[in-house]
Amino acid sequence: MEEYENGISKHWLRRVANETDAEVGKYKRAVAERYVVACVVGNSISGKWMSTSSMAQDFAGTSAITQESSVSKREKYRVNLFLPAHHHVESVHFTTNSGASLHPAIAIVQTPGREYFILRDNGMQIGCEEEGVGEEWMKVIRCQSDGRES
Structure with missing residues (x-):
């Protein structure tokens, strides 16, 4: 793994x-x-300390009531x-699979499960490999569904 x-x-x-x-x-790493x-x-829980297992259960809606662990006062306010795991980054690309340049506002992030189209400036997802860039995002950014400039 x-x-x-x-x-x-x-x-x-x-x-x-x-x-x-x-x-x-450096820019690819920043993206x-x-x-x-x-x-x-979008997936975080801030507040009480939780183990990775507890967070995954909470995220899936199957969490059981657990006792708060004893942490120092300093750690209690830690975020x-x-x-x-399906959002782990395996690579970032500024070109399509065929080598064509993407729109300057768009990057492709390869994760363990699929590719996502994202905004380079803030990392927000605007599409995925199966559906392409979302229709509304194509209008706003003025790009094609494969992320290239119109």
Whole structure:
């Protein structure tokens, strides 16, 4: 199984760090980090400490009532974030599978289960590989369903 650092593939991080254009590699990493934050925000539970198992159960709606663990006062106010495994980043791309450039506002994130079209600036999902970029997003961004400029 692939290992991840803050939700991003360690193997991919090593590859982009060695890209010939270092600035593009840094930008791809930044886009990946934005995607992770966007996914964490929608799936997180902030407040009491919870184990990964407890968070997964809560996310699935099957959580049982558990006792709060004893944590120090300092840790009690720590924010605990949860990233579902299906949102782990395996790679980020600025071109389509055929090599055509994507719209400058769009990137493709490859996760363990599928590819997502996202906004480069904030990591928000605007489509997936099966459906393409959402119809409303195509109008707003002025792009095609495969993420290329119109």
